Amino acid sequence: MSLNPRLVKESFALVEPVAGKAAAYFYGRLFSESPQLRGMFPPAMEVQRDRLFGALTRIVWMLDSPGGLAHYLAQLGRDHRKYGVVAEHYKAVGNALVATVRHFAAEIWNEEIEAAWVAAYGMASEIMIEAAEAEAGTTPPWWLAEVVDHEQRTRDIAVITVRPSQRLPFLPGQYVTVQTARWPRVWRTFSIANAPRKDNTLRFHVRAVPGGWVSSSLVRHTRIGDQVLLGPPVGTMTPVDSGRDMLCVAGGTGLAPLKAIIEHVVASGRRPHIHLLFGARSASELYDIQDLVRMESGFPWLRVLPVVSDEPAYDGMRGRLPEVMERFHSWAEHEVYVCGPSTMVNETVQRLQASGVPPARIHRDTVQGEP
């Protein structure tokens, strides 16, 4: 059996347009064949279904770039330790996955395509299992952390500081999954908003989104002294030490990882010029501006530029972030970091590329928020 990315992609193209149905079919197969696995998943499966497809789509489209894929799969494998996943569970998942693609790509299905899927899944699961096993014994599958600070910055946004009971090593710009006592087995991702600290604390910028179980629980129902669980750090938007000046474009709580990156650069002793565009819908939503102004006054090479999009009376820089960004000089020589709502990130990245910033100097990450 050999890897055949073309056959996998061609058959997956028939599944993608019916992603919702396919995910439901997949979990139906999985739980009917292995009912003991149901308890590992949250009671409500909607977000889980989207995640499955998000990950699967990413894997399928990355099959031609083995280096990036292996890195992604290794992170995924390490992250899955927190669910209690062990090697034998992968077989059940593989069977359900192949059955699902066979069902939805029935019109073109043949032995060759089946072999391509079995080979691709075998390769992917092997990398995930090996990465997970390599960490067993040295790194915990998840960390217990105590909430040591909870600042309500707006009605919906809180800045929360936690201290894990064991050291949690991470790189500035990475994110972790968080589980609260209120919603067992429901994990949501949040970026760590600080560079690694001696006291081992981590900060999160959390907006309670409508229908967001974990975010609402963190913003509205969590108090100092409460405990949360954290998954291992993941993400590839980390600072590049190229010596170039930097542009950071932050939409709302997408500020979190960019603040960690800036904190890291400031502490490194390097002196690049950093422009931080921090966008919010209204002035009152510029929830971290005081902290940022403090950072700016301690590091003269940092310029914080608050931008407000939806408040005509705002007495400062107004407009949509991707457009405001273009009012300045060219960013073609900068290292650029972008984070926020996905539509904002996509448009910002497109405009940067169109204006001549090479893709390799544009750094972004795809963090899945709630709901």
Ligand SMILES: NC(=O)C1=CN([C@@H]2O[C@H](COP(=O)(O)OP(=O)(O)OC[C@H]3O[C@@H](n4cnc5c(N)ncnc54)[C@H](O)[C@@H]3O)[C@@H](O)[C@H]2O)C=CC1
């Ligand atoms: N909390 C965290 O740790 C992290 C959050 N994120 C993501 O960041 C986002 C933050 O959301 P909110 O704070 O609710 O932001 P928001 O909806 O309040 O918007 C923040 C800024 O982005 C701009 N914006 C929003 N949609 C836009 C669009 N379609 N085109 C151009 N500009 C647009 C707004 O004008 C505003 O300046 C979420 O999608 C979240 O998943 C990403 C990484 C980490």
